[in-house]
Amino acid sequence: MRMKRTAYPYILWIGIFIVIPLFLILYFAFTAGNSQDFSSFEISLSNFRRFFTPIYLKVLGRSVNLAFISTIICLALGYPMAYIISKERHKKRNIMILMFVIPMWMNFLLRTYAWLTLLGRNGFINFIITKIGLKPLDLIFNDKAVLLGMVYNFLPFMVLPIYSILVKIDKNLIEAAEDLGANRFEIFTKVIFPLSIPGVITGITMVFIPAMSTFIISSLLGGNKYNLIGNLIEQQFRWTGDWHFGSSMSIILMVFILITMAITSKFDKEKEGGGGGLW
């Protein structure tokens, strides 16, 4: 087969733009010195020592916590939605799925920012609350607002993969379960849900990873008070200029995500073959 040669340009591209950069991050993470001057680097663990102190661990803890909660909420809201859509007729189904994709065409920074108009002190929701005679609530610049932003931005990533598995489930299996006397609850817990696990796992990873690493949602809706690990990395690279410390945090973030994916894929017993076996 001579056609495999057509992949060579991309293999070169992978080398330069994917592999080398990751090694550079590793190199930065395990060295210290002036970030601007490569000759001043010395091998050192000081970046990691600095990270494993209460201040930074607290930020890591908060990031994991918020990402975890938002993933759970997305799953709780998204699974029923995907299930409802998958039961609709062909045409309606496609329109509903499209309606999940359409919001993503509008710039997500703007969409997230628009929540400030809805949630703010003089915002729409507080307007209604004060109209019915209650006191206005503090809805923005706190943990809950950041959570809302995450659920809002990442919910489609949960619904779409679950939906695409649910529509492919063989109807005969469900009929067979009915014939064998299973009630609707049993059909769901014993047939439909187990079959949809691969979609659930894809959904969880697609929500957890961006939620864990975001820095925009927290800086827009958290009012800069609620730093997440993404904000710390951003600060080091864009403002403070300590690329070594920033790189070590990137490595820690990657390790965390790999661990999460390893745990979730444990639940996926019948993993399909093909690409991505390592992940």
Added chain:
Amino acid sequence: MVEKIGKRLYTFLIFLFLYAPIIVLIVFSFNDSKSRGVWAGFTFKWYIELFKDAGILRALYYTLLIAALSAIISTIIGTLAAIGISNMPGISKKIVLNLNYLPVLNPDIVTAVSLMALYRFLRLEFGFITMLLSHITFSIPYVILSVLPKLKQMNKHLAEAAMDLGATPFYALRKVVIPEIMPGIITGGLIAFTLSVDDFVISFFNTGKGVSNLSIEIFSMTRRGINPVINALSTLMFISLMILLLIINKRTEKNEIERGELR
């Protein structure tokens, strides 16, 4: 009955949640006041000012230029790579595919800072070129992932048959393989284009010299206050995409009907 109402209500609430901010954006693009939250009457003035705002128009220009270039380049490299990968023996195929998944699964911010480190290492000046290279890098994997399934569906012996009949490998590629996987290529190109238009994180870290796209422009606006002009622009972009979608939908429907009749 109760169940049906429950389902309807649930669907309605979820879609309300998804569309509330979009409705706010569209409504406030017609608001005759700079501050958000206060309705001061209907106006078209932001739409008129949009076409006078040099900063935003330049950001729009860079956004579209980079999206078009990166979509074209990544579609070419990605399609060729997918064809090559599908012809690779098991082990090297697995390695390349796993490396290909890296930018998909890696958090955006890690991809962004690692590319930033690369450009610094190569002493490239941050600007248009670095941003374009970064966009190509994160787009190619998606092109490959949308072309590969089409190659899998394709009859493996088609290209061989063409070559047995005297076609050169390049001719077979051009006349047999590419037309066969065209839908996958188009999907891949469209994904690459939208990803590029939408990207913030990777552009934010890998640009310089005053080159910015719309996302970066919006991000800096969130610090000093959003200019309603940007609401007007997003409303226009949103509506044009909707119209495009309706046209595509009508066309595929028509195609489906025609094909249905042929059968």
